[in-house]
Structures are given as structure tokens and as C-alpha cells.
Amino acid sequence: MTTTRGSRLTLRVIALAYVLGLLALPILVILYRTFEPGLDTFMDSIRTPAAIAALNLSLTIVAIVVPLNVVFGVVTAIALVRWRVPGRGLIQAVVDLPFAVSPIVVGVSLIMLWGASGWFGGLEGSTGVKVIFGLPGMVLATLFVTLPFVVREVEPVLHEIGTEQEQAASTLGASGWQTFWRITIPAIRWGLTYGVVLTVARALGEFGAVIMVSSGFPGVSQTLTLLVHSRYIDDHNTYGAYAAATVLMGLAVATLLLMTLLDRKRSTR
Amino acid sequence: MITVSNARKNYGDFVALDDVGLEIPSGSLTALLGPSGSGKSTLLRAIAGLEGLDSGVVSIGGVDVTREPPQKRGIGFVFQHYAAFKHMTVRDNVAFGLTIRKRPKAEVRRKVDELLEIVGLDGFQHRYPAQLSGGQRQRMALARALAVDPQVLLLDEPFGALDAKVRADLRHWLRRLHDEVHVTTVLVTHDQEEALDVADRIAVLNKGRIEQVGDPVSLYERPANEFVMSFLGSVARLGGQLVRPHDIVLDRDRVAALAVDARVAGSPGVVGAVVERVVRLGFEVRVELRADSGERFAAQVTRAEADRLHFEPGETVFARAVRPADATDAEPALAI
Numbered sequence A: 001m002t003t004t005r006g007s008r009l010t011l012r013v014i015a016l017a018y019v020l021g022l023l024a025l026p027i028l029v030i031l032y033r034t035f036e037p038g039l040d041t042f043m044d045s046i047r048t049p050a051a052i053a054a055l056n057l058s059l060t061i062v063a064i065v066v067p068l069n070v071v072f073g074v075v076t077a078i079a080l081v082r083w084r085v086p087g088r089g090l091i092q093a094v095v096d097l098p099f100a101v102s103p104i105v106v107g108v109s110l111i112m113l114w115g116a117s118g119w120f121g122g123l124e125g126s127t128g129v130k131v132i133f134g135l136p137g138m139v140l141a142t143l144f145v146t147l148p149f150v151v152r153e154v155e156p157v158l159h160e161i162g163t164e165q166e167q168a169a170s171t172l173g174a175s176g177w178q179t180f181w182r183i184t185i186p187a188i189r190w191g192l193t194y195g196v197v198l199t200v201a202r203a204l205g206e207f208g209a210v211i212m213v214s215s216g217f218p219g220v221s222q223t224l225t226l227l228v229h230s231r232y233i234d235d236h237n238t239y240g241a242y243a244a245a246t247v248l249m250g251l252a253v254a255t256l257l258l259m260t261l262l263d264r265k266r267s268t269r
Numbered sequence B: 001m002i003t004v005s006n007a008r009k010n011y012g013d014f015v016a017l018d019d020v021g022l023e024i025p026s027g028s029l030t031a032l033l034g035p036s037g038s039g040k041s042t043l044l045r046a047i048a049g050l051e052g053l054d055s056g057v058v059s060i061g062g063v064d065v066t067r068e069p070p071q072k073r074g075i076g077f078v079f080q081h082y083a084a085f086k087h088m089t090v091r092d093n094v095a096f097g098l099t100i101r102k103r104p105k106a107e108v109r110r111k112v113d114e115l116l117e118i119v120g121l122d123g124f125q126h127r128y129p130a131q132l133s134g135g136q137r138q139r140m141a142l143a144r145a146l147a148v149d150p151q152v153l154l155l156d157e158p159f160g161a162l163d164a165k166v167r168a169d170l171r172h173w174l175r176r177l178h179d180e181v182h183v184t185t186v187l188v189t190h191d192q193e194e195a196l197d198v199a200d201r202i203a204v205l206n207k208g209r210i211e212q213v214g215d216p217v218s219l220y221e222r223p224a225n226e227f228v229m230s231f232l233g234s235v236a237r238l239g240g241q242l243v244r245p246h247d248i249v250l251d252r253d254r255v256a257a258l259a260v261d262a263r264v265a266g267s268p269g270v271v272g273a274v275v276e277r278v279v280r281l282g283f284e285v286r287v288e289l290r291a292d293s294g295e296r297f298a299a300q301v302t303r304a305e306a307d308r309l310h311f312e313p314g315e316t317v318f319a320r321a322v323r324p325a326d327a328t329d330a331e332p333a334l335a336i
Helices: A005-035 A039-046 A049-082 A089-099 A105-113 A122-127 A133-161 A164-171 A174-203 A206-215 A224-233 A238-265 B040-047 B090-100 B105-118 B135-148 B162-179 B192-198 B216-221 B226-231 B254-259 B303-309
Strands: B002-011 B014-024 B031-033 B055-060 B073-076 B152-156 B183-188 B200-205 B209-214 B236-238 B241-243 B248-251 B272-283 B284-291 B297-304 B318-319
Touching: A005 A039, A005 A238, A039 A049, A049 A089, A049 A133, A049 A174, A049 A224, A089 A133, A105 A133, A105 A206, A105 B303, A122 A238, A133 A174, A133 A206, A133 B073, A164 A174, A164 B135, A174 A224, A174 A238, A174 B055, A174 B226, A206 A224, A206 B105, A224 A238, A224 B297, A238 B073, A238 B272, B002 B216, B014 B040, B014 B055, B014 B073, B014 B200, B014 B209, B031 B040, B031 B226, B040 B055, B040 B152, B040 B183, B073 B105, B090 B105, B090 B135, B090 B248, B105 B135, B162 B254, B183 B192, B209 B216, B226 B241, B236 B297, B248 B297, B248 B303, B272 B303, B297 B303
Parallel strands: B031 B183, B031 B200, B073 B152, B152 B183
Antiparallel strands: B002 B014, B002 B055, B200 B209, B236 B241, B248 B318, B272 B284, B272 B318, B284 B297
16 A cells, blocks of 8 residues: 555554553643652652552552462463363353453452352351452452453463474473473463563552452552542542552553563573 | 384374384484375374374384383484474573483583584574574484484474475485484485485385385385385386386387387387477486377486487477386385
């Protein structure tokens, strides 16, 4: 296709304006509003007990969810690509379910399952473990919505690398476990990294599913994302919401940078 | 010595190996030759343990390894598409088998450097496979397979993904390497020229069965059947018989055609034919002809002969097979 100079320029301007208007501008507004009153105001706002508790809770959820999803995601991806599992099509569909189901629905269904009058509601009475309105519920909700990321990022890489390298390793004497750690994992590490970054970002930012199963008490059961919401809506603390949102963004960027650095270090070893 | 007996393997309805028996002597370089789908790769992978057999026995060095995994068979395997470990340097690739065996670092280093020198990759230790050419990658894969001192070296179409020039170089190089290292080697190929060039024994496979086993010369000279004959080199059909194109003499004169090489027995007589096309292939000249019976065939003559006779398309000549392939005096296919 040939395009004139003029139309090419127009297309570029439109594309750029689209990206800037929809993505960059909102972020820039938040950053501007956050740091406009100065760094001290910002630090004060994110050092309140509620903010620190929210940060801790968010990081705790990430720390539980990411390892579980890495293990589950890699195993599922390998099963889907390499093993002739019966009902593969069904598993494929189930893995994509979180993409299709609205997070609010996830929250509601978790309450129906684990809530006081739900199927597994007896658990709280017998063991004292509070699932809904407690940390387990928030972890379950986050696990649900982040489930596809690692699987979907690792799967195509596994397809692409094929099985020859693994077979070569086995002819050289490597056991299945050695082959997995020395050949398979390094080969899929980019897909895995990206899956982890997406999982962290989603786990930090999940709102709909988590708000349904959280009691929402500041300093107790508020994640950082819930804190942004409650500061803005309930406390009319607009500035506090901006500041907390900036911390959220900072965490996401830090994750991305950390994973990239780790990978670079490993590959230039 | 590798022995395969009564090997059977089906993929659904497709019969990959149909009661195959084969003995591969120690120290030999044996080629498994056949068209695609003939079962040659399946047979090699069954020897390696990368593919299970439905029934049958594989033994290496007198030990039944049918139920052993590849790790315990004492083999080295080279894949068509190199199977290089992309995230490792050349040194780490070659060292892999030794690292797995937890050999001392100094020993690994010495052995890897020695092997890289043998395969001509000295100085490439710190490169990654992506920085090597196809031929270099395959030599690295060979060094990697040899590093663990395998009892047998198995190569699955090792030069199949390389271009013609590199291919020829590498197979001469492999032959010289084999003469130095003497490890029992099995090479799968669909290229008859490669098999004739590099192997000292050839097993011809077709449709999951072994058609004939022997040294290259006897297979070429005394093929057991039409399949082996037509697979090992080109053939022409002249007067109802299969003939090698270079075993056809041509002349403008019927009497002269009869007189050429009259010592050789088995002459089917002289056939009249019309020249359709003359193709010069360097030293050789291929003359494409149509016999009076309507059958098309090609004869291969030297350039000197072609210059002397000076054929032109449309001319009538006389052809005679000086040495028709005679399946009756060939050794029967060796089914061990």
C-alpha cells in the first residue's frame, strides 16, 4: 500500500494523540496532582497507618498469589502443550474464564461458596478461618482473576521451543527434573517473566472482585487499590487518593524494572 | 554392536516399523537410507530410546536396553535441527553432559576445549548458538554428543538442514572424524549420494521394512530388487529392463552400438531411439531419448563421447545396455 506523505503524517498524529490522550495524560495528571503540593505532603499522605497497612496487605497478597500462579501456570502450560490430557479444550476454556467473567461476579460467587451461608461456609465455624471478609477471600479472588496470565504467556513459548532441546538433554544423561530446570525453565523465562509482571500488576490493581470479599476496614482489610477508592469516595480526600495511586503505579513500574534487570543479569551471566 | 530384532511400531494405522531386524557392527559407520515415511528415523529413535517400540528388542553392546530410557543407553544423538541449547554458550552446550555427570571442573574444561578443537570450533567457546552458522551449530552438536564418550553415535539427518556445499564438506569431515574416533555410528539419510559417500554399510528401508543391507558397492552393483536399484542412483528402463543411465551405450550406427563392450554378457539387444534433448552437466552429458516403442529414457555419456557423436535433438540413434541390472545374482536382503 502506498500512502502520501500527508496521510502518513496524519495517521501518525492520530495514533500518537490516541495513545497520549488515553494513556499518558491521565497518568501525567495524577503525577502532577500528587507532587504539586511538594514531596513532604506526599510522604505524609502515604505514611498514615492506613496507607502503610494497605501497602502491606497488597504486597502480602502479591507474595502469596505470584508463587502459586507461577507453579500452577507453568504446570498447566506444560500439560496443555506437551501432554495429551483428556479434555484439553475444556481446560483451555476454563483458563480463559477470568478474562470473560466480570470481577464483580467472581466476588459474588466466592461469597456464595465461602460465605457464612455458602457451600463451604461451615469452615469458619469449625476452624475459625475467616475466608470471606478476611485475607483468604482476597487471595482467592486475586488468584481467580490472575490465573490466565502465566499460562497464556508460557504456552506459546513452549510451543515455539518444541521438544528437541529437552530430548537432546535426555540423551546427554539429564533426568526429567534436571532437564526441566536447566533447559525448559531458561527457555521459557521471557514468557514467564512477562506472565509474572502481568500477574503482579493485576494483583495490585484488582478492585471489583476484592471489594466484594473484603470487609474494607481501613488499616485492616484495605488493599492499596481499595484505599484509593475509599479515600476518594468515602473520605473525599482527593489528594490522598492521588498519592496512593502514585504508589500503586510506582510498584508496577518497579516490578517491571526488577524483572527486566533480573533477566538481564541471568542471561549475561 | 547394536542389534535390533523383530521391531514393530505403529502410529495409528500407519506402520512405521514392520518386523525390522538389523545388526550394526562395532566401529562401523552405517547409514539407514530410505524415502520419507520409510521408518528410518523411527528405527534410529528406537535405538536411542526416544521412541518406544510396540514390540521387539534393542540391544547395545550385548545389553538389552529395550526398557531403558535414553539417559541409560550410552548414546550420543545429533538432531537434524541441531537442538542447540540456545541460552547456553558453546562451551556450556558441549559441557552439558559432563556437568550433569558432575565431573570435576578442570576435567570438563579440558575435555570441552579438546572437542571444540577437533570439530574446528576452537575460539568459539563464548559464543551463543545464535551467533553460529548452521554448519557450526551442527559441529557443536556433534562435539556435545561426543563429550559423554557414547558407545554409539546416532545422527538423524544431520546435514538435512544445510545447503549443498556445507553438506558435502561436513560429511567428508564426519567420515574423517569417524576414522579417527571409531565410535559406532548410525546415520539416517534420504540422500543416496550421502549414504554412498560416507557410510561403510547401508541399510535400505522402505515402508517400514529393510530391503537390503550391505556395503555401498555391492548395493549399487547388485541391488536385491527394483526398489533398491532405483533408490540408489538413477535408473532408466530400456527394453523392459532397469539399467543405470551410465551403462547405456549410444551410437549412430546399429552395428557399432552392438560392437561396444561386446565382452559384457546379458545384452538385451539394440534399441532404436530418437534424441529429444541433450543436457550438459559438467563432465557428464545426459541424453534424453524416446525409444521406438514410445518409452522415454535417459542415457549418461562422457563429454568426450558426446563430442565424438555430436547428437542433435530429432536424430535417430541406437542404444544398448552394456550391463543390465540382474536382480537374480544379487544377494538377498539380509533380514537378521
